[in-house]
Amino acid sequence: MSDTQARAILLLQDGTIAEGFAFGAIGTTSGEICFNTGMTGYQEVFTDPSYYGQIVIMNAVHVGNYGVVPEDVESDSVKVLGVIAKNLNENYSRSKATESLDAYLKKNNIVSIHGVDTRALVAHIRTKGAMNCIISSEIFDIEELKRRLAETPDMSGQELASKVSTKKPYELGDPNADIKIAVLDYGTKQNILKCMTERGAFVKVFPAKTPLAKIKSFNPDGYFISNGPGDPAAMDYAIDTVKEIMNENKPMFGICLGHQLLALANGIKTFKMHHGHRGLNHPVKNIITGRSEITTQNHGFGVDPESVKASDKVEITHVNLNDHSIEGIRVKGKPAFSVQYHPESTPGPHDSRYLFDDFIAMIKEHRQ
Numbered sequence: 001m002s003d004t005q006a007r008a009i010l011l012l013q014d015g016t017i018a019e020g021f022a023f024g025a026i027g028t029t030s031g032e033i034c035f036n037t038g039m040t041g042y043q044e045v046f047t048d049p050s051y052y053g054q055i056v057i058m059n060a061v062h063v064g065n066y067g068v069v070p071e072d073v074e075s076d077s078v079k080v081l082g083v084i085a086k087n088l089n090e091n092y093s094r095s096k097a098t099e100s101l102d103a104y105l106k107k108n109n110i111v112s113i114h115g116v117d118t119r120a121l122v123a124h125i126r127t128k129g130a131m132n133c134i135i136s137s138e139i140f141d142i143e144e145l146k147r148r149l150a151e152t153p154d155m156s157g158q159e160l161a162s163k164v165s166t167k168k169p170y171e172l173g174d175p176n177a178d179i180k181i182a183v184l185d186y187g188t189k190q191n192i193l194k195c196m197t198e199r200g201a202f203v204k205v206f207p208a209k210t211p212l213a214k215i216k217s218f219n220p221d222g223y224f225i226s227n228g229p230g231d232p233a234a235m236d237y238a239i240d241t242v243k244e245i246m247n248e249n250k251p252m253f254g255i256c257l258g259h260q261l262l263a264l265a266n267g268i269k270t271f272k273m274h275h276g277h278r279g280l281n282h283p284v285k286n287i288i289t290g291r292s293e294i295t296t297q298n299h300g301f302g303v304d305p306e307s308v309k310a311s312d313k314v315e316i317t318h319v320n321l322n323d324h325s326i327e328g329i330r331v332k333g334k335p336a337f338s339v340q341y342h343p344e345s346t347p348g349p350h351d352s353r354y355l356f357d358d359f360i361a362m363i364k365e366h367r368q
Helices: 042-046 101-107 118-128 142-150 190-197 212-216 236-248 257-265 305-309 354-367
Strands: 007-012 017-024 028-036 054-058 082-085 111-114 131-136 170-172 179-184 201-206 222-225 252-255 270-286 292-303 314-320 326-331 336-339
Touching: 007 111, 007 142, 017 082, 017 101, 028 082, 028 118, 028 142, 028 270, 028 292, 042 054, 054 118, 082 118, 111 131, 131 142, 179 190, 179 354, 190 201, 190 354, 212 236, 222 236, 222 257, 222 354, 236 252, 236 257, 252 257, 252 354, 257 270, 257 292, 257 326, 257 336, 270 326, 292 305, 292 326, 305 326, 314 336, 336 354
Parallel strands: 028 054, 054 082, 082 111, 179 201, 179 222, 222 252, 252 336
Antiparallel strands: 007 017, 007 131, 017 111, 028 131, 170 201, 270 292, 270 314, 314 326, 326 336
């Protein structure tokens, strides 16, 4: 271990210990450990509200080597609770970067560790499954870390969307636009909103627990149900709102958490996945068109396949080609559909952007 870098320690719920170097803020943090297989896009990952409550392993060998730029953020702050990497780099080469990753993580008070064998760590999680962990660069007593880790709540049963949602409504796009979309913000990414405004929509974003009566005062042509963190089954208020929107019979599109909420609103169960899907290279098949897409994904919960097959309310539109999990559904007899993955994906790929075109087309067709 280098004499010039502060020590840090990582402890997993199953007792696994890894030592490395501190990066970002000095302190202690705990949450559910997960891993992202993407080779780029670390800033987008760290600011994605869906990661709230989690400590993320970045699989790329070097993270931070292109610095930080303001336009790459997906929310107003870093949302991960901690970062684990093989090499977190303070030096960066991109000329338009405004600061180093180290400075950025310190500013956002994010405790991180690097210098650990992330390939071995990811292989361990793939085998053992998701669990909580704790990182510290100030406490090195294992028994004390175990005590603190034991106080960290499990992700199952946690309602986290309201913690990352906007506190007050806001608008984006041209107020004179022909199409108005109401966004239920459970942790929406900024590029999702951009994908709608770029297609000519005027968007109003509402806090997570906004009653439908207030949302309807905006007189939207369609509703968008956003991504977000936590256990969808713990969001009774959101499930009820989605049910009410379906009764409105107006176009509705859900992404990730929004996909799970649409399923729950139709009596379909969700479940905690063994270790989830997170990365930029997940293959998905569109059953309707027969085409495949390479997708960005970030979810630790999924829609139960057997529950979908037993339902007469929805039909499957997309499946994951790796594990055959449900990646998309549409409601029979209703203008409502959803996908588990992220078609707005930044930095990419862009294979699935057509879904926003489909949503806009659905809105226009429904108004005729």
